[in-house]
Amino acid sequence: MVFAVFTTATEAEAPKVLAIREVYQPPSATSSDGRVVPIKHDNKVDFGAEIYGIDLNNFTSADFALISDALHRHKLLVFKEQPQMLTPQQQYRLASCFDPDEKTGGFAHGADPVLLSENGVTIYGLPNRPAINAQPQVHILGRGEVPQGHFDFPPGFKVKGIDHVNFHLPPHTPQEERDAGSSRFYQWHWDGSLYKIPPPRVGCLLAVRTPKGPDVTVHWGDGTGRTMDIAPGATAMIAGSRALQVLEPELREIVLHSRIEYAPHAFQWMSTARSTKLGHLIETEGREMPLDKLSPWTEDGICVYPMVWTNPVTGEKSLQVHGQGAFKLYLRNKPDGDETVVTDLKEVRAFMDNDRRIMSPVLSPENIYAHPHQEQDVILWYNRALWHSITEFPESYGPRIMHQCNIAASDHPSV
Known part of the structure; x- marks a missing residue:
């Protein structure tokens, strides 16, 4: 077993870099006591299983x-x-x-800036994503006050929640309706920086504190009147395989042979724009940050990924697209077909959803699993086969404190 060795840049460097190199082999064992129990769903969701009999603080190679x-x-x-x-x-x-x-062990979104420094302790990260010093690839997500004495965080430290009012196109959900349990999907995505750094193979969430209260009602806000009742603070998930399956045959052939180019520093680029109410696309209003105003970037850092990714174990194919970060499209309807390059953002987004309806067919209640987190439970998902979104809940329900681990992969996705 080889433990972590941290290297830290000097105080003069900004942002401060936290890097790690580690090769870890779990203790060996000939067999595992783990039990896999598939989750039974009452809709068309066909993924997910519960694991019993494995202590993740002491898992073995067999586990x-x-x-x-x-x-x-x-x-x-x-x-x-x-x-x-x-x-x-x-x-x-x-x-x-x-x-x-993967040898660097770096956080999937790059180095964190300094968030606060007091009483000789420095905390890295962002207000809605502070890092845990003991393991800087693990961040706290959610909203509200962290438990007393939680690692290096000062007393009363609060994680800033993500709010659709700050990102979604108006009209926003009135505060009185939100207080009564009206909710939204914030952003449908798979985890990754979309620039330079390969997206993680897996995502992992530990529920430290969960909101307490009745179910909330997610509203689609797209004029269809669709709603879905879920547990407060649930993480909503959709299978990319299902997203591929529900496409019209002609569209399925196109996405199987096409690629997406993502914007440089995509999250910075979209930070001045506004999301659709469903959280799957950016509205075309010309509000994106100009490329010459972004942090320095180079052409060789641009990520161009296939629209469909393949599970290396099962061979299953999944439509894995990040609609909000999409910048250009390279479209073919067969492997050796002529390639059409789409550069106009309005046309890019029309293909992704409005005219050709790539993303929205699967964004329906019968295809969504909203995981109800239970304190001390851990969820682990294959980031290269699922989409997910956080959901909102009333502040009166109390804090939602989650530990999330995202590690940059050793390779970029391929077909």
Whole structure:
């Protein structure tokens, strides 16, 4: 077992860099006591399983073999009956085992800036994503005050919640309706920086604190009147395989042979724009940050990914597209067909949804699993086969404190 060695840049450097190199092998064992129990759904969702009998703070190589196989087959795993809260170090080690060729161990969105420094302690990250110093690839997501004495965080430290009012196109949900349990999907995506850094193979969330209250009602806000009742603070998920399956045959052939170019520093680029109410596209209003105003970028850092990714274990194909970061399209209807390059953002977004309806067919209640987090449970998902979104809940329900681990992969997705 080789433990982490951290290297830290000097105070004069900004943002401060936290890097790590680690090769971790879990303790060996000949067999695992883990049990895989598929989740039964009352809609068309066909992914997800619960795992019993594995203590993630002490998992063995046999346990990991079971976990890896189950993850690629079920795409989402929920680890139940954990005897203790998963440590950040072990959460990182679990994620890192899925990519032994990755040597830097870096956070999937790059180096974190300094968030605050007081009483000799420096915290890195963003207000809505502070990093845990003990393992800087593990961040706190959610909203509200962290538990007293939580790692290096000062007393009363609060994580800033993500609010659709700050990102979605108006009209926004009135505050009184939100207080009564009206909710929205914030952003449908898979995890990744969309620039330079390969997206993680897996995502991992530990529920430290969960909001307490009745179910909330997610409103689509697209004129259809669709709604969905879910647990407060649930993470909504959709299978990319289902997204591919529900496309019209002609469109399916196109996406199978086409690619997307994502904007440089895509999240900075879209930060001045506004999302659709459903959280899957950016509205075309000309509000994106100009490319010459972005942080320095180079052409060789631009990410151009296939629209469809293949599960290396099962061979299953998934439509994996990030509509909000899409910048250009390279379209073919067969492997050796002529390629059409689409550069106009309005046309790019029309193809993604409005005219050709690539994303919205699957964004329907019967295809969505909204995972109801339980404190001390851990969820692990195959990031290259699922889309997900956070959902909103009333502030009166209390804090939602989650530990998330994202590690840059050793390779970019291929067909």
